[in-house]
Amino acid sequence: MANTIATPNAPYNTNLQALIEYPEKGILSKVILKDENCQYTLFCLAKGTDIEEHTSARNATVMVFEGAGKLTLNGEEIPLTPGVFVFMPAHAPHALKAEENLAFVLTLSEQPQVKKFVSPETIELIKSTAPLLKKQGQQITSRMYEIMFKNHPEVKEQFNMNDQKDGSQPARLATAIYSSATHIDDLEALKSMVEKVAHRHVETHVQPEQYSMVGESLLEAMKDVLGEVATDEVMAAWKEAYQLLAEVFIKREHQIYEQET
Ligand code: HEM
Known part of the structure; x- marks a missing residue:
């Protein structure tokens, strides 16, 4: 050039x-x-x-x-x-x-900037629902995969379906979501988790445009499992937090893909 x-x-x-x-x-x-x-x-x-x-x-x-x-x-x-x-x-x-x-x-055009924070109201709502995620996290993520595989069966190819059956992948996702919830105001603390997951995502060819599918399935699963606790405010806060997290992953994965080419 x-x-x-x-x-x-x-x-x-x-x-x-x-x-x-x-x-x-x-x-x-x-x-x-x-x-x-x-x-x-x-x-x-x-x-x-x-x-x-x-x-x-x-x-x-x-x-x-x-x-x-x-x-x-x-x-x-x-x-x-x-x-x-x-x-x-x-x-x-x-x-x-x-x-x-x-x-x-x-x-x-402008480099997309990763937002560094979400609003204080969102932080409070996310943190207040974190204990529920600890208790019902795996139920939520198992439901999330069920919804996603039903609506987008082609995505199954990217996953090790044995780890779905024995619950180990839903458990890993639940742990990642729980630690994201407890550190939503301190993304630095999530760095080692993001690093490990982003490398796994690149290995399994995860693409930026797949984040909305996962986000929609996750929010629907939270509603199903949490029932009345999942008020409109709680869901709006989770939507905002998920978008922030997705941006962090997308940015890091983009860098890893670029290094590989
Ligand atoms: C913010 C959103 C996401 C979070 C928090 C997340 C979290 C995780 C975690 C914790 C793992 C396990 C990593 C390990 O091996 O230790 C994982 C693996 C994986 N994720 Fe994600 N992920 C997200 C979005 C996505 C998206 C959008 C896709 C696209 C389909 C995806 C597909 C995968 C695949 C294919 C694996 C490997 C699973 C396997 O080995 O069977 N993830 N993810």
Whole structure:
């Protein structure tokens, strides 16, 4: 990747047409400008270049101004011709093929920041329900897997089903959720748990977009098991806490996936 052409603290203008150079094969990219929030990169792809399916942790846009190609975004094929503008949300799987020499600007937007805390009301509600989780944690997580495997049977492939049958995986998840509940205001204390689980998740190819499925199944299971205790306020607090935890895992897993490639 070329060095950044412009600095963010001085005005800059250019004609992108003048920066286009196609390699004989593959991709030539030039970072036009990069500040702490965004990165603007000119991509020049030689005819025939394929970029295999991958995801990005940041929102991105593609602005095509020369050539022809095909973008596959979330399974949908989008023809790339001059003037086409595409928004690609973070974590959306995408692949690209240059059918002719193809030039576009890719803008990566702000790095998603992991929130460091939830509101004081949420902390209080989470901590007040933690003892229940200690007592009924495994019942909740067993129910959670039941709901998830019924609604999304394809996900079973990622799990060791013996550890489901003997209850050891629901027990591990219950312990992780209980310690998350007791340390929701001190994420540093969860670091070793997050590290171990994130590595296991990468081994089993867990993807960012799977977190909402697990979150929905978990919240439904909590309602089923906790009954009246699961008031709207308690459920809203758990939703917020789960999102925070999911962001922590997604960020760490993204780093591990990146190190592996
Ligand atoms: C905040 C949410 C989550 C928490 C707290 C969590 C927690 C855990 C824990 C404690 C383990 C056991 C790690 C060990 O081997 O010691 C685990 C494993 C695993 N998790 Fe998660 N997880 C979460 C989200 C997800 C998501 C979204 C998926 C996607 C399907 C997932 C799939 C798996 C799989 C496949 C394993 C390996 C299980 C096996 O070996 O059978 N988890 N998780």
